[in-house]
Amino acid sequence: MxxxxxxxxxxxxxxxxxxxxxxxxxxxxxNRETSWLEFNDRVLEEALDERNPLLERLKFIAIYGTNLDEFFMIRIAGLMQQMAAEVHKRSDDGRLPEEQLALVSERLRRSLARMTDCLQNQLFPALERHGIRILRYEQLDSETKRAMRRYYDERVFPVLTPLAIDKGHPFPYISNLSISLAVELSETTADGPVHYVARVKVPGSLPRFVPVDSAPPGQRWFVLLEDIIGHNLEALFPGLRVTASHAFRVTRDADLDLQEDEADDLLRAIESELRKRRFGEPVRLEVEPEMPESLRAKLLEALELDRNDCYEVDGMMGTADLWTLYAIDEPALKDPQFTPAIPKRLIGQTDIFAAIREGDLLLHHPYESFDPVVQFVQQAASDPSVLAIKQTLYRTSGNSPVVAALLDAAENGKQVAALIELKARFDEENNIHWARTLERVGVHVVYGLPGLKTHAKVTLVVRDEPDGIRRYMHFGTGNYNDKTARVYTDLSLFTCRADLGADATQLFNALTGFSKADSYEQLMxxxxxxxxxxxxxxxxxxxxxxxxxxxxxxxxxxxxxxxxxxxxxxxxxxxxxxxxxxxxxxxxxxxxxxxxxxxxxxxxxxxxxxxxxxxxxxxxxxxxxxxxxxxxxxxxxxxxxxxxxxxxxxxxxxxxxxxxxxxxxxxxxxxxxxxxxxxxxxxxxxxxxxxxxxxxxxxxxxxxxx
The missing domain is CATH 3.30.870.10 (Endonuclease Chain A)
Structure with a gap:
């Protein structure tokens, strides 16, 4: 080595x-796609690794599922778009889009089988030994079933909307990543039995893991919401007999399709596209193994998908929802908590600018605290000597102290410019919120260059000092997000070197104005x-x-x-x-x-x-x-x-x-x-x-x- x-x-x-x-x-x-699948398999291996604490293993299943959903919404959707547009460009490894889709389909099914086995046959039984149980409706005693029926009648039934699937009703819209029940119904008429199919959406507005109040002290028992609905469907279809119900889940293309040159207001254009995201083209159908072939075929035809786009899930669908169980307060089943360290040079140091003048400073997150990054912006916001603050924002937290500091800076009369990347995938809504909030207090908010995402992590602070103007900078490998800074490994570099300051100024001039700078002294x-x-x-x-x-x-x-x-x-x-x-x-x-x-x-x-x-x-x-x-x-x-x-x-x-x-x-x-x-x-x-x-x-x- x-x-x-x-x-x-x-x-x-x-x-x-x-x-x-x-x-x-x-x-x-x-192949790029199979290489990504290998990565997600390494995530799955962490769930399979018994050396990891139990709830951490469950967390890795949640991450695996979240990753896979995004893979289908973006990468697989892109390949399917190429096929629909009859694009015959080969990948670097020589495969056409349809060949890559077939490769992914074959490769992924083996991985899904391992994931399902891990969750159903290893993690759930292990959690039961610690008093955390996901019960099937059939396992409930009579009293608990009555309690669940009351919950259903009072909280669930009013929200449900059964939708018929037949020639007289258009196939209902199935929203992205939602779980639905395909309900088989029948009635006896003078002409003999008549069969129907309806769809019932499992409402995402209600908790998916419904607590069982009668669980013994110290234990946490849950029933999945779709299981409760599936066992109480007769209330939705009076006069008909429910013969079976089968869960299924649809994934849709979720990539934004923006024509920026035609968008007079990028913020409004992205808001509009976000509303369309849940209406993207279907790219995956997940079904229970017990779903009859005729019903699968009906769903695939309605969704305009092929058999290769259908995946059996022998267990819980939508494993991203397992974050709910991970949030259970059981420290013994999680990694030990840790407190990020403060770098030696900053211990007892209240003036971050003085520390940077002493020499460049490097932080290693999450092992070292993200607080100095926040302090850097906060001190700049209140320091009378600071004239301007310029910052790029790609992903931030929901209650961002960095953005709060920028708001304070503007209210304190600083010149503040924030480049907010509205196209940061799946963070668009959060960034739109911050853009509007910053604009209201007078921050110069820009949305970057047409056709380009601004992924750079840079903060520039301009300070008037006795010996002249000095520029202080923070360059990061990660986002200005105090939450992810506790779970992502990243580096932060603080410096006030004049040549880097000149480059940073040129970069922001290019981002906020019409500068055509295409070369820099030190930055790449x-x-x-x-x-x-x-x-x-x-x-x-x-x-x-x-x-x-x-x-x-x-x-x-x-x-x-x-x-x-x-x-x-x-x-x-x-x-x-x-x-x-x-x-x-x-x-x-x-x-x-x-x-x-x-x-x-x-x-x-x-x-x-x-x-x-x-x-x-x-x-x-x-x-x-x-x-x-x-x-x-x-x-x-x-x-x-x-x-x-x-x-x-x-x-x-x-x-x-x-x-x-x-x-x-x-x-x-x-x-x-x-x-x-x-x-x-x-x-x-x-x-x-x-x-x-x-x-x-x-x-x-x-x-x-x-």
Missing amino acids: ITGSQVGSDLRPSPTAPAPLALDDPALYI VAPTGLRTGFEELIARETEHALAGRPSGIIAKLNAISDAGIVQALYRASRAGVPIDLVVRGMCVLRPGIPGVSETIRVRSIVGRFLEHSRVFVFSNGGQREIYVGSADWMGRNLDRRVETVVPVFDAMLGDMIVDDILDVYLADNVKARTLLPDGSYERRGVLPGEPRIDTQQIFLKRYQAV
């Missing part, structure tokens, strides 16, 4: 350039220069290797799916550059292929915290360069978003990033999985005599000890 401190010391290549090779050969790429910024910047840095390592100089690349990021970057890495590997990649999610690169990627190693770590930081290290002939930022190696980040990647100039901070952080990731033998050339992953594992190296646990202990 080539660790950060060893990059460039091994694998010295021959100075002879490798023979030409077609690096766009589809055989050199893993997408879409103008980030792709070429990365490709040049990788090419430089290739040249160093061919010349016999120390070379090496370490990158930690969320995803690698861009063919141009992959080809640059292949060229570097063929020249002998040692490359270590820590990639949480999808990775289309195939490591370890002789003559192509022999020196590339790819690891993935999925654990208690969501790995979210992006770090890039280039050995550079012994003059190491380190960057942190908001971008992954994906086409969207490099070409279709505003992203920032900032160099880390402080040598001590650089050593900390490589030696104290990245080296731990590269040595992990507990949570790390290694990507194999065929696209599968295997656990690194603890070898005999080795110490256990669990990255996130090591960081928790290290920072708690500070």
